[in-house]
Amino acid sequence: MYDFNIKIDRRLGHSRKWNPQLIATKFGLGEGAIPLDLADVDVAVAEPIREALVKRAMVPDYSYTFVPDEFYDAVIDWNKRRFQQVIEKEWIKLTFGTVSTLHYIVQAFSKEKEAILINTPAYAPFAEAVLHNGRTLLTSSLINRENRYYIDFEDIEYQFRTNDVKIYILCSPQNPSGRVWTKDELNRLAELCLTYQVLLVCDEIHRDILFEVESFTTIANAHPKIMDQCILCLSPNKAFNLGGLKTSYVVIKNPILRQIFYQQLEANSITSPHVFAVPAIIAAYTHCEAWLDEWTAYIKENMNLLHHCFEDIPEAIIMPAESSFLAWIDVHQLFHNEEEMTAFFKEANLTMVPGSYFVQDGEGFVRICVGLPRDTWLTVLERIKKTYLNYKKRSLEK
Structure with a gap:
């Protein structure tokens, strides 16, 4: 207890x-x-996280570091154990917070004035990642039916078809409502993205706190082909209250998408990780x-x-x-x-x-x-x- x-x-x-x-x-x-x-x-x-940070702090070296295998092992095991999601080491990239990562994705996979779609109501930094980079923000209103949100698939398809949408940013589970999208809903969204060749960026950082664990399906398991056209944003920040450590990472299966994204990180001088982020993630996923x-x-x-x-x-x-x-x-x-x-x-x-x-x-x-x-x-x-x-x-x- x-x-x-x-x-x-x-x-x-x-x-x-x-x-x-x-x-x-x-x-x-x-x-x-x-x-x-x-x-x-x-x-x-959680105490194991605090202990891991204290232990790391006792090492009198806070200079540039790298991501060790223990990090990848912890991430792979956590996602397999909690979400039945198979991830390979090469697909994982540690970043510096999900919000900044969205900016890098927008910069890497779209050009100025090109269209990017989000559902609303939406966490404001989703829109800011689009607008602050000179892209065109498109919105698709969620349908509030009997006090529960639903996706307007017809509107999304219309936007994809008529506005040459380059990126669709999905929040799953949804913020601010906490709505968990069903596997069928996610599958239908994936089909639309694949059909219209829209890059799906899926933010799943709220998924670790689930009141019914079996209700959640990661986008990676919603459609057999979607990870070839998807960037999955993950983080222990919400579940374990680690926002100040910027412990976010992405999962990118497609090697071409990976290369483009990594080049953008280099262009923004995103190099070695936060000294305390890695031990915090390992402790959270391994002992908490x-x-x-x-x-x-x-x-x-x-x-x-x-x-x-x-x-x-x-x-x-x-x-x-x-x-x-x-x-x-x-x-x-x-x-x-x-x-x-x-x-x-x-x-x-x-x-x-x-x-x-x-x-x-x-x-x-x-x-x-x-x-x-x-x-x-x-x-x-x-x-x-x-x-x-x-x-x-x-x-x-x-």
């Missing part, structure tokens, strides 16, 4: 999420604020599976408590998450606009991510992180309920 109730002072580690100046500047909040915006969690890192399983169950219980809390807030609807530690909440009926929603969370002394952040189709929604120790999470829920009661009282008095 692991104790996720222990609180840590994340300000000691200069956590961006808990930086008082940023909280004050960005959200207008002061003492006692609880941040729920950034997609990282507020529990201590039981920790992750218990942490996932803990997050699921926090989700359950959130749903229970919102039974008393009927105007807000939580989209059931199937993965990760992020809650996506429809507040159309509760607030007239985003300003009202922002004022609500400010009164509760909580941060959040407004739906407008997610490129488009997110207006009227809010995303909050549930990856907190239980006592802190219960405080969050109490603040939400108290603020809601005050909000309703004022509305009746008008």
Whole structure:
């Protein structure tokens, strides 16, 4: 058993999420604020990871390094054991964070003004990787049917056929909703990409936290040919809270795609890995599976408590998450606009991510992180309920 109730002072580690100046500047909040915006969690890192980093820190050499075989063995074994995914050493490339990797992919496999497609609502850096590199951003809105997202395959095929799309960036599981795409859905997307010769870039960094493990299919297993035309982005960052170590990697089966991508990394001077990234990944994938399983169950219980809390807030609807530690909440009926929603969370002394952040189709929604120790999470829920009661009282008095 692991104790996720222990609180840590994340300000000691200069956590961006808990930086008082940023909280004050960005959200207008002061003492006692609880941040729920950034997609990282507020529990201590798994002990084997900490021990591995301490052991590495004791070696008085932090100069340029390389990726040892132990890293590749850990990655290959983890993916085979957890996702029944066969990966070969030559397919794996350690990078410096998934977001920067998306920029390199866009640079390598498209030219200025060429079209790149994403689904919306979407994590904003997906769009930024396209726009900041002078490409044309195309969007395909997800269909919200009975409080669950579905892919509009007809629209995607139309975009592929009429706009000469070069790259399609897919988030699987989906951020911000936590939706896990089915094998049939992924297979259909793969067929479209293969038919129209669109490079599929699949971001699966949220896949390690699954409330029903058997529900998830990696894109690599969704279609027998898709990995010949796919770049798979993976990372232990979300599952093990290692974002500050930039422990991301890609899996590229096609040797031609690999060569093009590696040339782009060289053009951007991406060379030796972060000194502490490699031992962290090895420890996470080798010694922390039981920790992750218990942490996932803990997050699921926090989700359950959130749903229970919102039974008393009927105007807000939580989209059931199937993965990760992020809650996506429809507040159309509760607030007239985003300003009202922002004022609500400010009164509760909580941060959040407004739906407008997610490129488009997110207006009227809010995303909050549930990856907190239980006592802190219960405080969050109490603040939400108290603020809601005050909000309703004022509305009746008008």
